[in-house]
């Protein structure tokens with residue numbers, strides 16, 4: 017990770033946090049911070065992506081603005097996070113494009129794709145497009161199956177590769193090694209942290225909008241997250257039906273692909289609407305305002321993908337099906353094409369950071385003597401040092417994190 | 426909406442932990458309540474903003490406290506730190522009441538860190554607020570507002586008019602405008618006077634100009650002053666304050682926990698003349714850090730410098746500002762504007778006096794000096810490996826001990842020993858009754874919570890009859 021203003025800002029904030037530590041009960045960031053005394057660029061990238069933006073530490077901070085220390089971790093981390101997205105993106109210049117004009121780019125891409133599809137159809141046979149098609153293979157009368165498969169799989173493979181490169185870049189930069197990726201328990205822990213979003217508010221909820229606690233954000237994210245994967249599963253099941261059994265779409269209303277797609281689409285729609293509502297009505301101080309564009313772009317693209325899919329379901333036996341199909345495919349393709357450069361990558365880096373965290377918590381039984389990359393400071397266990405005598409004794413601790421009866425903690 | 430022309434049942438002066446506990450308790454008892462907080466909303470909460478835990482008695486493990494911490498042990502701890510400067514009846518009453526406060530606090534929205542046995546050594550005696558004191562204060566404000574307590578920020582109560590043991594009115598400056606507020610009962614929970622430099626000067630002279638106030642700048646002690654001037658009995662020694670040595674570069678107010686320095690036992694500390702003045706290694710730092718505020722306050726210019734070499738730099742908790750760094754003692758002296766020759770002499774004498782031993786930060790080890798005054802009795806190692814580092818120190822004032830005398834119903838006592846009728850006190854303004862000297866972590870919050878609740882309830886009861 018290169019040195020930037022946002023990075024320096026996060027470093028300064030964390031140095032103060034590390035002297036304070038009042039927030040250590042909120043999330044994974046603080047225990048991870050306490051393992052370090054100095055923060056390398058890679059460390060900061062790791063911590064920024066470990067942050068779930070719950071805002072707990074902002075509202076709890078006695079040094080939050082307008083205090084002269086002006087500590088605002090969720091904002092500092094959000095600003096650093098987008099820079100890390102750019103840093104690790106593959107190929108890198110694409111990311112910059114999206115940061116500037118996220119919303120415009122996503123929608124233009126989607127519409128352009130839809131337009132190309134429509135144009136191709138019109139050239140082919142205009143009456144097909146406006147005709148009413150029902151029964152197996154109806155969609156393919158409008159967009160040939162082979163075109164769909166080709167477009168879909170090329171896009172998907174490209175995205176997978178680009179995201180994988182991003183992950184590898186992050187992993188290397190934050191001091192990770194390939195060998196660590198095979199350790200089962202940390203992997204399971206990280207997976208569970210991803211699936212439950214444990215750190216997005218923990219058991220208490222987070223400060224979604226102000227200093228009251230709520231679990232709304234986590235619930236909306238769950239709707240979105242599981243909705244997204246349900247849609248993904250829907251496509252997967254449909255592909256299997258087609259390939260294995262030769263059953264062609266459209267499927268019945270109560271078939272597995274349609275059920276998964278419907279629930280998934282509704283989940284995404286509800287999740288994005290809820291997230292957008294929280295974003296627009298919440299306290300703006302702990303947010304990075306200049307990132308609003310990118311974030312809204314991603315939410316909008318997701319929402320439009322879902323809504324266009326639901327619309328297609330509603331219109332599939334009418335003459336508008338052709339256009340609806342083209343538009344939906346346009347959005348889906350755009351969502352995927354832009355995935356490695358949109359906010360979607362937060363999932364990859366956050367998951368990677370959670371894995372890094374799980375690994376740190378549970379050091380390998382016999383640490384292999386591998387050279388630590390220059391980016392990562394060897395962690396000094398100052399916590400252990402400070403807490404050495406802590407367990408029973410509370411009169412003679414060394415460090416500040418063992419407050420003591422005679423002390424002014 | 427808050428309405429200054431209305432006669433509230435209970436007026437709560439201040440906006441910290443004790444004030445909010447009083448406001449919530451009074452409101453729950455059915456009273457209409459107005460809270461007047463001097464600070465703007467962003468800085469509300471007084472010194473409670475900087476606290477972190479509450480010391481609670483318990484006879485069995487709870488979700489946030491391990492093992493047991495019984496009344497007698499708690500009392501002994503208090504007796505030890507105060508050197509007997511306490512009131513046993515009030516103290517034991519407070520201690521016993523802490524056994525029930527945690528569920529009440531949770532009900533008011535306060536969240537605790539789960540007990541992490543083995544990590545936080547105080548998880549046996551002290552319950553840690555999730556996110557610290559400001560999170561606690563936020564929770565109380567949310568609860569108070571939900572219950573219908575009226576709160577005004579930027580509203581300083583400058584005086585109370587007291588006649589025949591009855592508060593008649595309160596003089597207020599509300600967002601810059603003067604006002605007079607009436608209420609049937611009043612809870613004074615406006616803290617000590619440590620942020621009033623002029624007042625500190627009465628006891629410390631011009632030196633007080635060089636003190637740094639660790640907590641809120643709004644603890645001016647106006648109400649305390651107003652009450653003491655109108656025949657209220659005082660508690661606690663007016664000349665005493667809790668002072669520790671903190672980083673001299675800290676903000677004048679509100680620097681809080683991060684300005685603390687833990688490097689002293691691994692360093693030598695010199696004054697403006699580059700002379701050592703006290704045994705830096707006398708005992709473990711937590712046992713000594715509270716005397717260093719006074720030690721530095723007694724040095725010329727109220728400044729001192731803790732000097733270490735590269736061996737020691739990672740032995741203590743990081744603090745807010747990086748140390749001053751130099752390749753040689755001479756260069757370091759230059760950066761600190763000390764006399765280089767004098768500092769080199771002091772360091773050389775010290776280095777020559779160090780007797781080698783087995784350095785061990787976890788015990789009172791045998792690394793000490795021989796033949797210099799003052800000696801350094803533990804953790805003494807030569808300061809000889811560049812780079813060298815220095816942290817400048819100044820006295821940091823945590824709180825003052827002076828307060829008003831109260832009885833076990835939180836009623837303020839007049840000089841004739843009789844309680845004022847409608848005036849109650851809670852928090853730092855009366856803590857001197859119980860904590861007359863020293864400090865016990867989390868005990869200030871214990872007193873504030875216990876007496877805040879009592880004061881609120883008593884005030885509401887009074888307002889009703």
Ligand code: HEM
Nearest residue numbers: 068069210216240241244291295311314315363364366367
């Ligand atoms: C793979 C693991 C994932 C993790 C650990 C994760 C975690 C998070 C967290 C903690 C936030 C809130 C913080 C913020 O606003 O930056 C967030 C926001 C968001 N997530 Fe995820 N996420 C994951 C995957 C996904 C997926 C698959 C989607 C949907 C395709 C998604 C969609 C969103 C959206 C739209 C937001 C933005 C909300 C906003 O801007 O306010 N996430 N994610």
Ligand code: SF4
Nearest residue numbers: 033036037038039077
């Ligand atoms: S966010 Fe503020 S309160 Fe929390 S650890 Fe950092 S400095 Fe301390």
Ligand code: SF4
Nearest residue numbers: 043067068070071073
């Ligand atoms: S915003 Fe939430 S997740 Fe991020 S560092 Fe603060 S407490 Fe942790």
